[in-house]
Amino acid sequence: MDSCEDSRKLCQSQGYTFPILSDPKAEVIRSYGVLHARAGMNDQDIARPAEFLVDAAGVIRWVNLTEDIRVRARPENVLRAIDELLPAKASTR
Amino acid sequence: MKRSWNSFVWLGFGTTLGAILSYFLVFLLFPVTRDIPWVTFALFVPAVWLLVAGVSRAFGQPERYRGKVAGPILGMLSVTLIGLFGYFAFALTKDLPSASAALHPGQQAPDFTLADAGGKPVALSEILRHNRGAVLIFYRGYW
16 A cells, blocks of 8 residues: 555645545555455555445445456546435535 | 568557557546457457468468568467456456455444545544545555
């Protein structure tokens, strides 16, 4: 998995503004059940690709677990899940 | 009589390389050609046909065509590349542990605090307090 430093370079080069978090001990990866043991460089524990949608109450509403690392959720899949499963934004604008 | 250049073996090899490169440069971008790389495998068909035709005419009509050395070498290289691509597409990228341990919809998402790219701690509970939800994307890294 990537260090904070690797993520910083990625954010800079790609202009990402969402948080990219680093889980060096794979604790969160384990707690979500998506560990791919010793699959990284130097037998490091890494995550299998997975996408979770969590609502404001902290309940998981949608999960995408691939069986092929080439095949992952596309932005449009995630946006559709958000539209269908999360209550509409409160109109407080 | 001067023997002619055996273009089939070179075209066959070139088509093999082109099929594989175009997967990573183009067809990987579209789910319909990415998930099952059918365009790539379709391109392997003329590639193999050209190689077989080229090698067989190099050996069948050696007085007319060159390629007795280049033909088998490029043929073997192409077969190896096609084999490696097949291994990549049908075995390597599917080599994942079972997903049965993963949390599923309806379960509570375990709260966590992890450092972001600037080293600043970020808590899921804090994000959820200010937003209608959150998308957690686990990825393998090494980009």
